[in-house]
Amino acid sequence: MPTDTEADVVARMRSGMAHGVLSFPLTSFHDDGSLDLDGFRAHLETRLATRPGAVFPACGTGEFFSLDEDEYRRVVTAAVEVTAGRVPVVAGTGYGWAQAARFARLAEDAGADALLVLPHYLVAGPQDGLVAQLEQLAARTTLPLIAYQRGQVAFTPASLRRIARIPGVVGLKDGHSDLDRLQRLTLAAPEGFLFFNGAATAEIQARAYAAVGVPAYSSAVHAFAPEIADLFFAAHRRGDDAVMDRLLREFYVPFVELRDRRTGYAVSLVKAAARLRGQPVGPVRAPLTDPSPADLADLESLLAAGLRLASALAPVGAAL
Template sequence: MKFDGVLFFPVTPFTDKGTVDGGLLKEHISSRLPFGPGGVFPACGTGEFHALSLAEVRTVVRAAVEVVAGTVPVVAGAGGPLGHAIEAAKVAEDAGADALLVLPPYLVTGPSEGLVAYIEAVARASSLPVIVYHRGNAKFTAASMATLAADPKVIGFKDGLGDVGLAQEIVSAIRASGREDFALFNGLLTAELTQGAYRGLGIPLYSSAAFAMAPEIATAYYDAYEAGDEERRNALLEGFYEPLVRLRDQTPGFGVSLIKAGLRLGGLSVGSVRPPLVDPSEEQLVQLSAILAKGYELVGR
């Protein structure tokens, strides 16, 4: 499975009654497809997987599959308690997903062999290939990733931890395994800020929550990144991404909340985030609006 372009993590829109709005989700995704994402990742972190029921995961993934219509891979989230993760894998397969992003297990921290077994159990639950998400209490070692890379159903690794030394060891271990088809992602929050460094580690792909909110800006960054236009890339970092990160860091969970707020500011009524996340204050919305305005100015919109 090949990913070529910005990796798009759509939000999950909710109605005023708090239910998933499948029609608006289709509109959200279809409006971003002309910008050429390399893959669509519904019901993952930006899509509030942590707050979705299995029935809602099915609704979200099916909507994404219908809109994408095979043009790029659709990778659905699965994770949390093992039983829930296994059922989410089955639901995603039934809804037509192409692969799974395996999010961390719930609450407990297990040893390396336990994490390997967790990934293997989710992989066995469906026919779909899986991508490992290295984040939080799912901290993999180079040895554990070498073990998983020996399984052809494991096709990728997404780093959300930010330990660059460990990430380099894992990249080296995967290379040593002989896998040339393994996708390597930077999955840190607002990954554009760190992608210059991750490219040096041998991790060329990155997830972009900003693409869901402002595809023109995210695509301009990606184009500069791919072209090696460091002047353009740094201008976008300094004018848009760095201020966005400073605002994001004011409140836990704003990696998702600000994206939904930005969509609402742009006229797409995707609703609020679900607890335990919170929406930005009025003052923070003013700041976000100014940051977006500057970003659009930089890209000439």
């Protein structure tokens, strides 16, 4: 049986997922690469103003992989302070279970509500090892865990049943977009287990995920253009294919094509777009690189077109 704390977090997450996208704020850096905590606070506050379902600081979009432990502690603490209970705060953790437990303790002390367990580092493991990774971490934290399957982590239905029985494991974020496997996972899961779409630029596949029972999703676009992200989310919730198709055709698909030009653009292009909107997020850290001048110019043009489209479509959505 879930603890009262786990049940409360699941209930808050489920409520949030029904009314807003899951927001993954960017971690702000100064031009010299040092942490800009004031910039992060300002960025997060503007994301919260649009009422996301939950915020996930220091995860993939927030460059968890480039933060040391003290920076991580400061970012998660700031997220909890800025959020002030308005929405759940789900901090990232990862690497091997021993290191993940160190980050988990920092997140606990900072007041986070839950943890997103990012794929472990480097090696591929068998199913027993993937389950054991979560068992070891769950035994070392009081925070509820959401597993993230992506890269070398992909659970079978049998393993999903096992991890769902681990005390503290409450959900799964999917980044593989294997809908056959995902359907079998949702059918294997116990009632109340959380699932959400964590594909890169998740809006592209939002309808396909919803068809297998996973309507909730994370939105990288929300980090720089909540007007576009929230318009798509509203259209998705009411089944407005016409609005979704226009947004996909005229903004999301061109954005994905631009994102796919260079490795790492899934984060650095998002951060560049946020800077174009005046957000104080700064550059990315190595091994990522900021977009080339030509790609940045294309991004600026696409972003302007996307915002014009959102402005034109917003009255249509409001009238329905």
